[in-house]
Amino acid sequence: MTSYAVVVPTLLRDTLADCLAALAAARGPHPDEIVLVDDRPDPDPAPDALAHALTVLGDLRERTTTVVTGGRGPAAARNAGLRAVTAPWVAFLDDDVQVGPHWCAQLVQDLGEAPPDTAGVQGVITVPLPGERRPTDWERGTAGLTRARWTTADMAYRTEALREVGGFDERFPRAFREDADLALRLLDAGWRIRKGRRTTLHPVRPASRWASVGQQRGNADDALMRRLHGPDWWDKAVAPRGRFRRHAAITAAGAAACALAAAGHRRAATACALGWAAGTAEFARARIVPGPRTRDEVTTVLATSVVIPPAATWHRLAGAWRHRDAPAWQEVVR
Numbered sequence: 001m002t003s004y005a006v007v008v009p010t011l012l013r014d015t016l017a018d019c020l021a022a023l024a025a026a027r028g029p030h031p032d033e034i035v036l037v038d039d040r041p042d043p044d045p046a047p048d049a050l051a052h053a054l055t056v057l058g059d060l061r062e063r064t065t066t067v068v069t070g071g072r073g074p075a076a077a078r079n080a081g082l083r084a085v086t087a088p089w090v091a092f093l094d095d096d097v098q099v100g101p102h103w104c105a106q107l108v109q110d111l112g113e114a115p116p117d118t119a120g121v122q123g124v125i126t127v128p129l130p131g132e133r134r135p136t137d138w139e140r141g142t143a144g145l146t147r148a149r150w151t152t153a154d155m156a157y158r159t160e161a162l163r164e165v166g167g168f169d170e171r172f173p174r175a176f177r178e179d180a181d182l183a184l185r186l187l188d189a190g191w192r193i194r195k196g197r198r199t200t201l202h203p204v205r206p207a208s209r210w211a212s213v214g215q216q217r218g219n220a221d222d223a224l225m226r227r228l229h230g231p232d233w234w235d236k237a238v239a240p241r242g243r244f245r246r247h248a249a250i251t252a253a254g255a256a257a258c259a260l261a262a263a264g265h266r267r268a269a270t271a272c273a274l275g276w277a278a279g280t281a282e283f284a285r286a287r288i289v290p291g292p293r294t295r296d297e298v299t300t301v302l303a304t305s306v307v308i309p310p311a312a313t314w315h316r317l318a319g320a321w322r323h324r325d326a327p328a329w330q331e332v333v334r
Contacts (some may be wrong), residue, residue: 028105039246041071123154
């Protein structure tokens with residue numbers, strides 16, 4: 001039987017109790033160790049919240065330890081959890097997932113079948129979407145996790161492999177790209193990563209109408225990925241390129257329209273403004289057509305489609321400047 005630990009970074013969201021309850025109920029050999037990493041920036045307002053969540057673990061409570069990291073981000077939180085475990089394998093779970101009813105047995109099977117050169121085994125993520133209507137833009141974004149490679153929503157790694165490459169890069173402050181960066185470094189070091197058979201549910205969590213704008217901070221992480229893994233990192237990670245080039249063009253057209261209008265060049269300003277309007281309209285349409293097209297959804301998409309291009313452009317430029325001196329990842333010689 002393969003020994004393993006489970007590490008769950010958390011901000012003590014309401015989803016944590018469901019995550020731990022599903023883990024405790026899963027059939028099969030339970031983890032030897034469970035590490036909950038409390039990454040709240042300020043845990044003082046609810047000191048008993050974590051203790052309350054632990055009650056759902058039942059007998060597994062005795063195998064559980066907690067680590068406090070003080071809001072340093074999921075990469076740093078996972079590294080803290082990694083340092084606390086001794087098992088040969090460590091499975092990372094996000095605090096908003098629910099493992100399947102046979103997850104423990106399937107995980108042990110996944111790990112037992114892994115050849116010696118396999119560093120990691122990824123779980124199968126499922127995202128429940130509404131059956132009575134088309135999914136919203138936010139729901140479709142979450143459903144993209146079902147196609148994502150190496151997502152740490154459910155990812156098991158050999159402890160020795162992680163320590164060999166230095167664990168997660170803590171320069172990634174969000175739950176974005178830190179998983180792809182780690183996987184690329186492991187692959188460069190000669191390890192393999194495969195997909196397992198265990199299943200994990202990732203419900204769509206509620207979000208504000210401006211959540212898609214906040215997600216644009218991830219463009220700064222794309223800039224870091226380019227510095228670390230080269231301009232072709234998209235192909236290496238089999239990641240969708242997204243719409244950044246279009247966002248940059250829309251932003252440039254809008255900025256040019258404002259500058260030209262201020263300088264009194266009305267005809268040129270009008271042309272640039274029309275270009276900005278056309279680009280923004282195309283972006284909004286691409287997000288509205290697949291969705292439910294309710295009044296609330298259309299209003300949200302129209303408003304955020306105006307803000308997202310300049311937000312994406314700003315964060316990409318800021319990330320490029322912030323990480324301008326970051327050295328490229330050098331292949332680890334095993």
